[in-house]
Amino acid sequence: GLAMPDRLTAGTGHQYLGAEAPGGRELYFASDQASTTQIFVQDLQTGVPQLAFDELADATWPRPSPDGRTLLYISYREDAAGDVCVRTIEGRPGARKFGERRCLTGPDSAELQAAWFPDSRSIAVVTRSGLHGDFELRRLMLDGGRGERVGAGNAASPTISPDGRWLVTVPVEPRST
DSSP states (O other): OOOOOOOOOOSSSOEEEEEEOTTSSEEEEEEOSSSSOEEEEEETTTOOEEEOOOOSSOEEEEEEOTTSSEEEEEEOSSOTTOEEEEEEEEEETTEEEEOOOEESOOTTSEEEEEEEOTTSSEEEEEEESSTTSOOEEEEEETTEEEEEEOSOSSEEEEEEOTTSSOEEEEEOOOOOO
């Protein structure tokens, strides 16, 4: 059967793009409660959200790695079209600290969405060359590089099965004006 959802967050702004951390004790989400969209982490036992880090610009699409050691997100600090960045996750739930920012993409592309592969070493990224290019799905390794193209073109919303056998996307049809 279906159950009514429970609200987990509250605040003066909008909270969206939530992702539960491995172990089910924390929730990462984006919120626009300040002048920019920032990443928050909330201990689900205490219900207290904390700003994860100050990106000094908009940041969105938080996704903790399957092993719980790394947080990926889309940053708009250096590139208004979006870059995939990662930070290490340190400390214990309720007292998290995050390592230095490291971006895996740069100004030659626009990154929109990302999801972890189960190995916690690679990411499926929806990207395009510029703001008006076709969507591409690429697999990026944490050690850098543009990565290999996976799947057909013009796809969004990547989701990967826990065993890594299935990559599901939503086809996107280009619109001509």
